[in-house]
Amino acid sequence: MFHEIRFPANLSFGSIGGPERRTEIVALTNGFEERNTPWAHSRRRYDAGLGLRSLDDIEALIAFFEARAGQLHGFRWKDWADFKSCPPSRTPEFRDQVIATGDGSTRKFQLIKTYNSGPASYSRPIQKPVRATISIGVGGDEMREGEDFTVNAATGVVTLARSPGQGAEVTAGFEFDVPVRFDTDRIAVSVSSFQAGDIPEVPVIEVRQ
Structure with missing residues (x-):
């Protein structure tokens, strides 16, 4: 099921990610190679953890994660590098x-x-x-x-x-927006580590509808 709600844009602003392709490469005995792809379209991946700047941001992330039931429900994501x-x-x-x-x-x-x-x-x-x-x-x-x-x-x-x-x-x-879901069912956060600059990984992946 897809929830027509956007991940907080202020949290996605500092994220990292972009398009991913899948290419199958076969090396031939003559030294040449053949390349093919089973994907007609690219798929985007992001790390939402890099946009977290405060404990309030973590609280907002956890609330959003819980409301989506982890990987169960998709949602909208603003890719600040490509949204127009x-x-x-x-x-x-x-x-x-x-x-x-x-x-x-x-x-x-x-x-x-x-x-x-x-x-x-x-x-x-x-x-x-x-x-x-x-x-x-x-x-x-x-x-x-x-x-x-x-x-x-x-x-x-x-x-x-x-x-x-x-x-x-x-x-x-x-x-x-990009239709995505969380690519994990677990968020591990340590307050002391976060305050010391250790940012949790929160993978997000595009879903194809």
């Missing part, structure tokens, strides 16, 4: 990401964020957009939420009131 459809210094706007091209009949579209580097690119499904930050455009014109489109903030699916015409670009701007 645009560069971190900008404010999201409806032209940021091309999420689809109209075919004259489809009205539902998944929010995505595309990462480009040279000739290669990767399109990441965005399933946990932040409500009230989402803007949508069709054919270069900004749409009005509630009248022209609605968004399911639990899935990242956009539903347009009218189907975009053939070839019309559907664009979007947004902030988003």
Whole structure:
């Protein structure tokens, strides 16, 4: 079960983490190698312990952990290094990401964020957009939420009131969270060690829905 609640953003601010890929490498007898991946999408991992700065932070962490029953329930996580459809210094706007091209009949579209580097690119499904930050455009014109489109903030699916015409670009701007769960059923904290600078490890891992 997933809880639509965000881990306290002030605690995730000092965390460390990012995307993880899985690559299978086979060394051939001629010295060459073959590389393949069973994963279409990366998976993110974080350590929430590094964001703890006080005993009050630990109390807030334990309360959140207990309410999620450890690993049982997923939750939202703000990745401070990557939480916008645009560069971190900008404010999201409806032209940021091309999420689809109209075919004259489809009205539902998944929010995505595309990462480009040279000739290669990767399109990441965005399933946990932040409500009230989402803007949508069709054919270069900004749409009005509630009248022209609605968004399911639990899935990242956009539903347009009218189907975009053939070839019309559907664009979007947004902030988003990462769906995660705790990757442990145990938190070990020593007050004296914490005050001496020993930070507990609190692993968090992305869940695929």
